Amino acid sequence: MKEFFITATDTDAGKTFVSCALIKALTQNFTKGFTKDICEGLTEEKAPVQKVAAFKPIAAGCELVNGQLINEDAKLLSDFANCGQSITDINPIAFAEPIAPHIAAKKQNKHITLTEVSDHYQQVKSLNADFTLVEGAGGWRLPLGHTSLLPAEMKASFTGNSKAVSQKPSYHFLSDFVKLADLTVILIVNMKLGCLNHALLTYEAIIADGVNCVAWIANSASSEQMNNLAENIAELEQILPIAKIAQFDFFASIDEEGKEITFDEKINLAAQKIDLAPLLD
Template identity: 65%
Template sequence: MKQFFITATDTDAGKTFVSCALIKAFTQPLTHHNNHSTNKTLSVAAFKPIAAGCELVDGQLINEDAKRLSEFANCQQSIADINPIAFEQAIAPHIAAKIQNKRLSVAQINDHYQQVKSLNADVILVEGAGGWRLPLGPLPLIANSVNANTHTEINTESNADKIKPAYQFLSDFVKVAELDVILIVNMKLGCLNHALLTYETIKADGLHCIAWIANCAASEPMNNLSENISELEQLLPMPKIAQFDFYSDLDSQGKAITFHDKIHLAAQKINLAPLVT
């Protein structure tokens, strides 16, 4: 079983688009992407643990990104299976949870992930939210807890304004689940800094960032795009497995290009060899 976590240099970097393209590439006959003479296709399960910005449909919160993932994954998962934690407001998930008097936790996310693992898919693709350090919220303060430095008790009621609680992050789940990481670089001004900081943080967390993808998420390409990609190829130690240009909704003849059409085109550009060896 291969297990991948898709993260990005920032929000709106095209994580869902790239995730769907990766699933499409994995679920095509293997002869399409690694020259093996077999028509076997892989089973791929998708998991987007947290989503904020959902539409209420028949009493269920539906996230558009999770819906897209469900259209390409082939393990007969429901949208709720793919996206178990959903919030209607398009705001930071831990803030949306706080508004509803709920808590997010690594343990909660990992419990849902174990259900996905039970499908025994060949590949599990987990799509993150935001960037690498998405906050899940503060850990609860324990009343009269012991200060590890002074070995004195802390009364959290009288010192509540002075104590900064420890936080949990979605990246903590990635560490617990020991997922390999694929980094999407949103090709725009500042991407060199964002990509290097993200990679260095993933590495400092003790995880393996095994590949990166250059994604032009904006309709207007950045200045000196090729030079920036060349710089990243030199600066990042892992292989670049794809480069995606912006896909318009119309082709050169004015014919509409559907989301599925775009995914099919993108999937052909992915080199899966570093992921399956």
Template identity: 65%
Template sequence: MKQFFITATDTDAGKTFVSCALIHAFTQRNNTSIKPALKVAAFKPIAAGCELVDGQLINEDAKLLSEFANCAQSIAHINPIAFKQPIAPHIAAKKLNQHITVADINFHYQQVKSLNADITVVEGAGGWRLPLGPVTIESTVTGIDNKKTTYQFLSDFVKTTNLEVILIVNMKLGCLNHALLTYETIKADGLECIAWIANCASSDSMDNLSENITELEQLLPIPKIAQFDFIADVDEEGNDVSFSEKINIAANKIILSVLI
């Protein structure tokens, strides 16, 4: 079984789009009469900006992931920690007198792992150092009770589970610095960042895009497994292009041999 954590250089960098494309690429890879299709599970542990539907908080990104994963997961199974306000999750939790901990996330992740999928794609939130909030650690030394408050981050969960990391680089001004800092931090955390994806999905193309991608190919010591370009909602013939069609186009660009 393989487990991948999808992170990015910043928020709104296309993590859900890439995760869906990756899942679709895996599920279609062996979908022939000769080899059975791969079982692919999805996990998006934390989401904010959810809609209340029939008493359940539904995150649109988690809903999209459920449409491409093929392990018959519920939305709650994919996204167990959800908040209505579209703000930093740990702030949303604080407003509700709740806490997000690595232990909580890992508990839900073990339920996903119990599906025994061939591939599990875990989509992060925000960037690499997404805060989960403070936790109090109690210990007793020489008969004296001690309490220490420390901060936990979503990256601590990745460290605990030792997931392989795929980095999405949001191709815009500043991406070289953001990509290198994120990669170096992942490595400093003792984890393997195994590949990166250039996401050029903005309708406003980055100036000198090809030069920046070439720079990253030289600076990042890991393979680039895809470059996703902007796909308009309407093609040149005036036909609507659905989200599923966009995902299929992107999935066909991924070099899966690097990951398997």
């Protein structure tokens, strides 16, 4: 089983859209990334159906439906994953307010722990899917909240008096879960002003954590196209020492003829643009 964590340079970078496209590519276009000798003799109809599970451990910004908090991103993931997961299976930790999850938890006198996230992930792993895609929240360093207070340190002055140093909370981050679960990271770069700095800093943080980042995707998440988009992508191809497996322009909801383009149609178009080969090595 291959396990990937989808992170991004910032929030609203299109993680869910890209995750759905990746799931679609893995389930429907699996042979696209294989070498010729592996695929020889396989027709599209005979290509094996790959099982892909989805997991979005934490989400803030949910709607209460029949007594259950439903996150729209988790619902979309459930539409494309093919392991029979419920929305709660995919998104076990959900908050109504669209704010930082650890703050939402604190307002409810709750605390998000690494153990809780890891326990939920073990249930996903028990599905024995061929691929599991874990979608993060926000960027790489999403806080889960403080775990404990470090003991106060005492400093002796020359007069023999002691002064307490301010106590600082010890924080856990969602990236700590990625490390514990040994997930391979795919980085989504939100193509906008500042993306060169954001992409490099995020990549460096991932590598500094000892996590394998295998590929990146250039995603134009906004309808307002970035100035000098091609030049910025070319720079990123030089700066980031990993494979670019896709480049997505903004997918409008109306085509040039005024016809509505559904989310499924957008995902189908995006999935065809993904080079799966670097993910299958």
